[in-house]
Amino acid sequence: MCKFMPGQDDVVTLVDEEGAEHDFNVIDVIEVDECEYVVLEPAGEESGEAIILKFIQDEDGNDLLVDIEDDEEWEKVADAWGELNDEDEDEDEDDDELEDDECEDDEEDE
Numbered sequence: 001m002c003k004f005m006p007g008q009d010d011v012v013t014l015v016d017e018e019g020a021e022h023d024f025n026v027i028d029v030i031e032v033d034e035c036e037y038v039v040l041e042p043a044g045e046e047s048g049e050a051i052i053l054k055f056i057q058d059e060d061g062n063d064l065l066v067d068i069e070d071d072e073e074w075e076k077v078a079d080a081w082g083e084l085n086d087e088d089e090d091e092d093e094d095d096d097e098l099e100d101d102e103c104e105d106d107e108e109d110e
Contacts, residue, residue, distance in 0.1 A: 011043055012065070024051070032080045038065060039081055052077055 010026040024040035027050055031037075036055040041047070052074070053065040068074040 012038070012040060014040075014065070028081065028084070030077070030081055030084065032077050037068075037077050037081075052081065 012024045012026060013021050014024060015021055023043035025043050026038060027041055028039040029036060030039065037052050038055065039050050039052050041050045052068060054068050054073075054077075056064050056066055058064055068077060
């Protein structure tokens with residue numbers, strides 16, 4: 001269903017209540033309880049703030065992004081995304097440790 005691929009520089013344009021367009025970068029796409037969600041951040045900003053929207057299909061089969069209105073659902077999705085970020089950070093730390101070990105090995109060889 002999802003047509004976005006994180007890391008592909010996808011930009012989504014959303015229209016607010018007043019008709020103004022706002023561009024967002026796709027940070028991640030996650031699945032929770034067989035539903036897909038997209039994590040977005042404002043394009044051109046590195047505020048560290050993200051929004052999460054749910055993918056649905058209308059009666060014509062068009063993909064739509066909608067607000068998550070149920071607090072319990074939102075918490076579940078936010079927690080899932082937080083856990084994924086924690087895993088990514090742990091992997092990055094492991095990669096950094098490997099690089100540090102490789103550098104130490106190189107220095108010993110000299």
